[in-house]
Amino acid sequence: MNLLNRYLQAVGRLLPKARREDIIAELRANILSQMEDREEALARPLTDDEQAAILQHHGNPTVIAGRYSERNLGLAFGVQLIGPELFPIYKRVLLLNLTIMGILAIVSPFIVPAGTFESFLSPFVIQISVITLIFVILDRNKRTVLDKWDPRKLPTLQDPPEDGPNARSVFNFVTLAVGIVWLAVLPESPHLFLWTSDLGNLSLPVKPMPQWIAFNWAIVTVASAQLVLQFFRLFRWLPTRKARMVDLALKSVGLIIGVLLLFKFPTYVSSESADLARWANLTVLICVIVAVAITLFGVGKLVFSLLRERHQMLPARQY
C-alpha cells in the first residue's frame, strides 16, 4: 500500500486544504476497492507493478487534483491558454514568485536607491510573462508531458502512518521544549528577551511586570501540557480524535490567556529608559498578537475538522 499512500500524498499536496482529507479518503476507498476486485479476480495479492498499473490508469496526480478544483478555472485570452488541470499549479507558482518579488521590492529600497516606477513594475511583468508562457507551452503538450509519469517515481511519504516519530514531529517537539525552557527562565533572566547577554549587563535592563510573571507561569504550564501531548502523539499512543480534543482544550486555555494579556494587562515590562520600555512592550505585544492569531486559527481548524468528522463520519487522517 506504500505506492497508494505515495500517490494519495502527491494528489493531496495539490488539493485545497479544506477538502483535502475528504477527497483523499474517498479516493483511497475507491482505489482500494478496485485493487481488491483485481486481487479477487487473480486469486492472489497484487504485485507492485500491478498496483502501479492501476494508479497509472487512474491518472496523473496533477490532473486528478486539477479536476477536483471547485471552479473549473483556466486562463483564456480568446482561446484557452491554460486548462483547468494545470491552472491551480500555475496560480500557486505565480503567487509564490510574486510574493518573493514583492518582498524583494519592499526590502530593496533599503539596500539600493529607489528607481522609477517602470523599474519597479518590470520584474513583476517579466515574471508573470515568463511563467505564463511556460505553462501555456506545458498545457499545449500536457498529453505527452503529463501522461508520461510513473507511480514508482513518486516522492516517498513525508509523514508515514504509524511509523513512530518522524523528522517533523521530533522537530516540533524539540522546538516546543526549547521554547518552554526559554519562557521559564525569562522572568529571572530578562536579558534573554533581547536575545543577547550583552544587554543584560547594561545599566538599563528591562524588568518584567508582576502580572507578566504570573501569566508567564500560566503559559509555561499550558505549553508543558502541550509538550506532554506532543510526546504521546510522537509515538501515536493516543487516538487521533482524542489527541485533537485535548489539543483543542489546551489551545482554548492558551487563547484565553492570550486575550487576557492583550486586553487586560497590555504593559508587560518596565525599564528605567522610557524608549527601551516602549520598544520592549511593543515587541511583546506583537508577539502576543501573533501568538493569539495563530492559536485562534488552530482552534478554528480543530473545531472545524472535529465537527466535520462527526457529521460525515470521515475516517481519521491516514497518510
Added chain:
Amino acid sequence: MYLTTHTVCYTVYIAQYVSHGTRVNESPFENLKLELRRGCLVLAVLAQLRVEHYGYTLRKALADDGLEIEESTLYPLLRRLETQGLLVSEWREEDKRNKRFYRLSKDGKMILKQLLEEWRGMGESLDRILGEAKV
C-alpha cells in the same frame, strides 16, 4: 512603461501563437465524440444514482451497462453534481471500510426527469431527421 507594455503584448502574442501553433491534431470525429459524450455522462450518472452507489461500484455499474468512464472524470464529477445539489452523499462503513455513498437528491430526481424528457425529445427529432434524410 515601454518595456512593460511590450512585455505584455509580446506575451499575449507568443501565448496565442503557441496555443494555435502546437494544437494537438486530433481528428474531428474524436472531438465531436467527446462533446457528445460529455452531456450523456451526466445523464447516465444521474440515472444510475437512482440506486445508491459509491464511486467504484458506480463506475462498474456504468461499465457493465456499456458506458466506460475514467476514474479521473467520474469521481470529480460526483463532487460537482453534489455541489450543484443534484446528489446527496454520506460516509458509511461497508466491508470494514468507510466509503462515500451517493444517491440522487430530491432536486436531482426532478432534474433527471426533465433531462430525460429533453433526451427523448431530441432522440425523436433526430430519428425524424435521419428518416427524412434517408428518403
